[in-house]
Amino acid sequence: MGTTRRSFIVATASAGLVAAPAAVRAQAGFPDKPIKVMVPTVAGGAAEQCLRAVAEPMRQALGQPLVFEYLTGGTGNIALQRAAQSPPDGYTLALPSAANSSNLAARPRQAFDIVGEMRPVGKIGVAAMMLTVSPALNVKTTEELIRYAKANPGKLSYASIGYGSSQHLVAEMFAAAAGIDMVHVPYRGEAAAALDMAGGRIHVAFLAGAKPLVETGKIQALATTNAENWPSMPTVPPLSQTGLPGFVYNGWNGLVAPKATPDPIVARLSAALAGALKEPKVRSDLRMIGFEPGAGTPDELGEQLRSDIANFRKIIAERNLKFPD
Incomplete structure (x- = not known):
C-alpha cells in the first residue's frame, strides 16, 4: 500500500513538472496565431475606429494580426461574455468601453461583471463626450x-x-x-x-x-x-x-482578457498596446476621431473601471433611475 501511494505521488509530481514547462513554453511563444478581438458595436463605431488605429502597430510588435469579430447587443454584454468563456490564453480579447461599466452599475444582477470576470490589458483612448x-x-x-x-x-x-x-x-x-x-x-x-x-x-x-x-x-x-x-x-x-458648472465626464475604450489569463501574456499584450499608443501616427489618428491616447497599461484601465462604477452608482441612486431587464 505504501509503495503504491509513493508511486502515485511521484507520478503526479512528475506530471506537474512536465505540464509546468509546457505552459511556460506556450507563454514564451505567445502569440503564434492571430488574436481575436470581440467588438461589441457595429463596424464604424468610435471604439472600433480606435482599435483599428492601434491594430497594425500591435501586429508588428506581436507578429500576429488582430482579427475583429462583431457581436452587438446587450450593451456589450454578449461580446464580453463570449470573450470571458474563451480559453484564458491571450488569443481572445474584448473591446469594452464606458458603456460596459455603466451597464454593470445600472444592472448589477443582469450585466456582465467586467471587473470580476475579465482583467484589464490597457486603455486605448479617452474621449470627452x-x-x-x-x-x-x-x-x-x-x-x-x-x-x-x-x-x-x-x-x-x-x-x-x-x-x-x-x-x-x-x-x-x-x-x-x-x-x-x-x-x-x-x-x-x-x-x-x-x-x-x-x-x-x-x-x-x-x-x-x-x-x-x-x-x-x-x-x-x-x-x-x-x-x-x-x-x-x-x-x-x-x-x-455653458451654465452647468461641475458637469464633467470622460468616456474611454480599451482591451480586456479573460480573468485567468497569465500575467506574462497580459504583459506582452499591454506592452504591444502601450508601444502602439506612443507612435505619432496612432496618436494623430486617435485625435482625428476626437480621442486622446490612453497609456495602454492594466493599472490605468483597472482604476478607470473602479472609478466609473462608483460614480455611475452614485448617479443612479441620486436620480432614482430604473432600467428595463
Missing part, C-alpha cells in the same frame, strides 16, 4: 437647446447606445441639471444614432466619436463633457462653462 444635435433642430448653443426643450416639453428625443449605457446616464444627468424632459431612444451603436441624427430622425445625443461628423457638418456640436476645452475640438466649449 460631445453634446450633439441634429442640424434640423436649428439650435447653435447649449443655452438655445435648453430654452427650446423648456418651450417644447417632451418633444426632444435623445439617442444612446442602450439602456444603462454611459450615453444614457450622461444624457439623464444633463436633463436633470438643465431641468428639461427628453425622450430616450436606444440604438445598437453610435454610428446608427449619428446617422439618424444627421437625417433629423433623432434630436440629441452625447457621443464619444462625433468629431468626423461634426467637421463634415452632418451633426452640430454644442459642448463637450471635458473639464476644459477638449484638445481635439478646441472651439467647442465645455458644458461646465
